[in-house]
Every structure is written in structure tokens, then in C-alpha cells.
Amino acid sequence: MDPTELRDALEDAGLSQYQAEAYSTLLRLGTASATELADACAVPTARIYDVLRDLEAKGYIETYEQDSLHARACDPQTVLADLRGRASMLEEAADEIEERWEAPEVNRHMLSIVKRFDTVFQRAKSLIRDAESEVQLSVTPAQYEELVPALREAHDDDVIVKVSLHTDPEFDRSTLEAENFAGVVTEARHRTLPTPFVLLVDRTGTCFAPHAHSLNQYGVLVDDYTLTYVFHWYFQTCLWEVWDVLYSEHGGDPPFAFADIRRCVRTVEPHLAAGETVRATVTGFETANGASVELDGEITDVYYSSAAEVDGEPALSQLAGQVSLTLRTADGRYSVGGWGAVLEDVEATRVTITDVSA
Structure with a gap:
């Protein structure tokens, strides 16, 4: 480091221009009178005494009388500790700025807007690994491959994993074989249009980023x-x-x-219409008090507002309103709704059809 760089560094550490000039010169001279020091550096003679007093107060030098005021640099350990402490603090500040810019602390905010897709993607990996009930994911094949370890971990934890792979129309679908999904997802579908990156986990966590062709790049x-x-x-x-x-x-x-009661109802209704017995296990929580619940019994009925108008399996649009089923258990009957249930006894997070018999 040349003398100019040293002075610049000392100024960055909190010394004034004259203080940095005097101290760096005194390091070179070892010891000097005030006037000798002023002659050897760019500090005016009229200012040198004030500068030396300030440096002594900071612990950089010590002064003594020998016919006239003399100065010498102190043992540099104190100065070195101060400089290294400042360097460490600046490095930590740089790391903190980078972390805050890249990854706002989501658990402190209901919604965060971020600049980089990497931030969204890393958050997605974390949410998938922590999933307890359901993962819904929209990705490209390349993004899917990168998320496979996290998805496999969630699947092994008995999480329902739904993946929508989106590609360009000319993509060779034959490359997407069953072995790419076995043990990783519960169900996968293929969309032949550019699509945003979307992840939904356990009805609370969402990661979203526009597709790569979008003019605006950000993450939610x-x-x-x-x-x-x-x-x-x-x-x-x-x-x-x-x-x-x-x-x-x-x-x-x-x-x-099923994590989605609408898909459950669409599956169950034909069996009930045929007079078959459908048994199920429902896990979720009571809407009255939020208490966790697990119920085993027979599904005796399903309800949705447009049921009377439906012939055959209802379309999703016909299930946009209230949808519920009735579960008869040894303790009585329970009305079971899905995500956002208010009118029913139970909001189901999962319904498992355990048996269908004539």
C-alpha cells in the first residue's frame, strides 16, 4: 500500500485529512518535533499542535517535552485493534445489506416483493422441505429437476405433491417419462404455455415470479x-x-x-350415486375453536350449490361456491368443508378415501 492509499484508509477509519497526514508521516520518521513534523508533511505549522493533541487523544501518538514539543507513534496494537474492528464491522454490514436485499425475512411480513428470482427459488426450496400437508408447484422441467431433492423429501413425509410442468409448445413431451416423477410427486400435469413460477405450501406460503419472457422481473x-x-x-x-x-x-x-375437497367430492359423488359405501379418514381442525381433529367414518352425502344442475361429474366452475361432505362416525355426523370453511364443523386439510365397496 503506498502512502496515499494509507492516508485514504486512515481517513476512512475516522481520521481527518491532517490527522492522517501527520500520523502516516510520524510512522515514517519514528519521532520528531512538532516543527520537524510540520516541515515533513502537508500539515500547516499553525495547525500541527492541534492535530497532535487530537491524535494523542485518540491513542495514536504520544507527545513529550524535549526543549520543544515532540511526538512519537504509540504501540500500534490499540490502533490495529480499532482498524480491524472497523473492518470487521464494515464486512458484517456488507453481509447484512446483501442478505436484506436478496432475502427479506418473510416470516415478519405478510407479503414481500423481491428483485431476484434466486431469492424466490431458494425460499421455495425451504418451504417445500418444511411442508406438512400439500405442495402445489408450477415450474419448467429444468426448475423441476433442481427441486427434485426437496420434493422427494416432502413426498417421503407423506405430503401431497402436485406439479404442473410448463414448456414451449414445441417441447418433446416424450422426454417426460414416469420415472421422472415416481417417488417425487403425487400427480404431474403438462401445460404447453409459458407460465409464472408458482409454489403454494400448506395453504399459507406462496412463492411467485413472472415467466422468463415477462418484461417485469420480480418476485412475490x-x-x-x-x-x-x-x-x-x-x-x-x-x-x-x-x-x-x-x-x-x-x-x-x-x-x-385429497388436500382439495372439491377434487374429493368429484371423485366420491359417482360412487355415492351408484349406491356404494365410501369410507374415509378426515384430518383438519374444528372451525369453532381451531382444535386439531382426525375422524374416521362413512361419507354419506356431498353438497355443492349447483348440484341439482349437474349431470355427471361437475366442472370445477360448478364447485366455486360452498362445497362440503357429510361424514358419519361412531360419535355422530360431521359436516366437512375445505380451505376457508366457515359453515361446516370441520375444515379438512386432508381427506383420505380408505375403502369403496358395493
Whole structure:
């Protein structure tokens, strides 16, 4: 480091221009009288005494009388500790600025807007690994491959994992084989249009970023039950319902697990219409007090507002209003609703069809 750089560094550490000039010169001379020091550096003679007093007060030098005022640099350990402490503080401040810019603390905010997709993607990995009930994900094939370890971990934890893969229309679908999804997802579908990156986890966490062709690049991180419900309907109607199934681990026989009561009702209603007995396990919480509940029994009825108008399996649009089912258990009957249930006894987070018999 040349003398100019040293003086600049000392000024950055809190010394004035004259203090930095005098101290760096005194380091070179070792010891000097006030007038000798003023002659050897760019500090005016009229200012040198004030400068030396200030440096002594800071612990950089010590002065003594020897016919005239003399000065010498102190043992540098105190100065070095101060400089290194400042460097450490600046480095920590730089790390904090980077962290705050890249990844706002989502759990302190209902909604955060971020600049970088990497921030959204890293948050998505974390949410998937922490999932307890359901993951709904819209990704490109490349993004899916990167998320496979986290998705596999969630699937192994008995989480329902739905993945909508979006590609350009000319994409070779034959490259998406069943082995790409087995043990990783519950069901996968294929959408042949550019689509935003969307992740919904356990009805509360959302990660969203526009597709790569969008003019505006940003990310939205949500930690809120109601806002995530809005994204849920976007996922269901635009990214899931009308697109072809690539893979499903559901066979022809139970058990069938549903995190969405609307899909459950669409599956159950034909069996009830045929006079079959449908048994199920419902996990969720009581709407009256929020207490967790698990119920086993027989589904005796399903309800949705447009049921009388439906012939055959209802479309998703016909299930946009209240949807519920009735579960008869050994303790009595319970009305069971889905996400956002208010009128029913139980809001189900999962309904598992355990048996269907004639």
C-alpha cells in the first residue's frame, strides 16, 4: 500500500485529512518535533499542535517535552485493534445489506416483493422441505429437476405433491417419462404455455415470479392464509384443471388422498350415486375453536350449490361456491368443508378415501 492509499484508509477509519497526514508521516520518521513534523508533511505549522493533541487523544501518538514539543507513534496494537474492528464491522454490514436485499425475512411480513428470482427459488426450496400437508408447484422441467431433492423429501413425509410442468409448445413431451416423477410427486400435469413460477405450501406460503419472457422481473413472497387462497384458485383454474395428466401415483383402488375437497367430492359423488359405501379418514381442525381433529367414518352425502344442475361429474366452475361432505362416525355426523370453511364443523386439510365397496 503506498502512502496515499494509507492516508485514504486512515481517513476512512475516522481520521481527518491532517490527522492522517501527520500520523502516516510520524510512522515514517519514528519521532520528531512538532516543527520537524510540520516541515515533513502537508500539515500547516499553525495547525500541527492541534492535530497532535487530537491524535494523542485518540491513542495514536504520544507527545513529550524535549526543549520543544515532540511526538512519537504509540504501540500500534490499540490502533490495529480499532482498524480491524472497523473492518470487521464494515464486512458484517456488507453481509447484512446483501442478505436484506436478496432475502427479506418473510416470516415478519405478510407479503414481500423481491428483485431476484434466486431469492424466490431458494425460499421455495425451504418451504417445500418444511411442508406438512400439500405442495402445489408450477415450474419448467429444468426448475423441476433442481427441486427434485426437496420434493422427494416432502413426498417421503407423506405430503401431497402436485406439479404442473410448463414448456414451449414445441417441447418433446416424450422426454417426460414416469420415472421422472415416481417417488417425487403425487400427480404431474403438462401445460404447453409459458407460465409464472408458482409454489403454494400448506395453504399459507406462496412463492411467485413472472415467466422468463415477462418484461417485469420480480418476485412475490407471501406468508398469509387468505392471499395464498387467491393463488390457489389461479393454480387450479389456469395451471392444473384443463391440462393433460403426465403422471399419477393413484391406482384404481383406494386409498386416495385429497388436500382439495372439491377434487374429493368429484371423485366420491359417482360412487355415492351408484349406491356404494365410501369410507374415509378426515384430518383438519374444528372451525369453532381451531382444535386439531382426525375422524374416521362413512361419507354419506356431498353438497355443492349447483348440484341439482349437474349431470355427471361437475366442472370445477360448478364447485366455486360452498362445497362440503357429510361424514358419519361412531360419535355422530360431521359436516366437512375445505380451505376457508366457515359453515361446516370441520375444515379438512386432508381427506383420505380408505375403502369403496358395493
